Amino acid sequence: SFHELKSDNAVLFGSAGSDLWIEPFLGRMTLRWRFDPTRGGYYPTDLTAKSAPEQFNVTSLPDGSHVGFATLSLLPNLSGTGNVLIISATGGTTMMAVIDFLSNEGSIRLLRDRLIPGAAAGIPLPYFEALIRTSSRSEVPHDNEILIARRIH
Numbered sequence: 001s002f003h004e005l006k007s008d009n010a011v012l013f014g015s016a017g018s019d020l021w022i023e024p025f026l027g028r029m030t031l032r033w034r035f036d037p038t039r040g041g042y043y044p045t046d047l048t049a050k051s052a053p054e055q056f057n058v059t060s061l062p063d064g065s066h067v068g069f070a071t072l073s074l075l076p077n078l079s080g081t082g083n084v085l086i087i088s089a090t091g092g093t094t095m096m097a098v099i100d101f102l103s104n105e106g107s108i109r110l111l112r113d114r115l116i117p118g119a120a121a122g123i124p125l126p127y128f129e130a131l132i133r134t135s136s137r138s139e140v141p142h143d144n145e146i147l148i149a150r151r152i153h
Contacts (some may be wrong), residue, residue, distance in 0.1 A: 002078075005021060005024065005077055005078050005084065006077060006078040006079040006081075007077070007079060007081060007082065008077065008082055009077065009082040009083050009084070010077065010082075010083075010084045010085070011084075011085045011086075011087065012084060012085070012086045012087070013086075013087050013088070013095070014088060015032075015033035015042055015088045016032075016033070017033065017035065017042065022086055024078060025073070025075050025084060025086060028073075028075055028152055029073050029075075029086075029129055029152075030046060030047040030048050030129065030150075031044055031045070031046055031047070031071045031073070031129050031130075031131055031148065032044070032045050032047060033045070033071075033088055041090060041091070042088075042090065043056050043069065043090060044056045044069050044071050044088070044090075044131055046131070046148060056069050056131070056133075056147075066093065066135065067133065067134070067135050068089060068090040068091055068093060068094030068097065068133070068134045068135075069089070069090050069094065069131060069132065069133055069134070070087065070088060070089035070090070070094050070095065070097070070098035070101075070131075070132045070134065071086070071087075071088045071089075071129060071130065071131055071132070072085070072086070072087055072098065072102070072128075072129065072130045072132065073085070073086040073128070073129040073130075073152075074125060074126075074127050074128050074129075074152075075127055075152060076127060083127075087099070087102075093134075094134050097132075097134040097144060098132055098134065098144070100144075101132060101134075101144045107144060108125075109121065110146060111125065111128075111130060111146060111149055112125060114130075114146055114149035115128050115149055115150075115151055126151050126152075127151065127152040127153070128149060128150060128151050128152055129148075129149075129150060129152055130146055130148060130149040130150075131146075131147045131148040131149075132144050132145065132146055132147065133145045133147050
């Protein structure tokens, strides 16, 4: 409920097109999702990029591997008394890969290093948004790469 987004911590899954509860947070986010009617799916765009808004609209490679993208946004709740984590992805496999990313201390350490270079492991993450690229093949585990990580002030 709106009251919960003002007073509690929350995790939201999807994009503003699939989850209307994300819309109040869009003003703080520069990573957005755009629908591609040709492919029938969403892909992330970076509002700060000067060119190539479709650069993250790739889903498979010639070697048979699958490429997916996910965004993570950690923001204050609507009253600033808690946190909201928004997780968006190009599909279910990518969503599971980014959830694995969030549960892996090494991945969080890499994210923290990108956001706060030289910070100790115990330092909490600041408010941020990140773009993660995942690639997988059925016989190998997911590979995650942080393409964009920026603090949100």
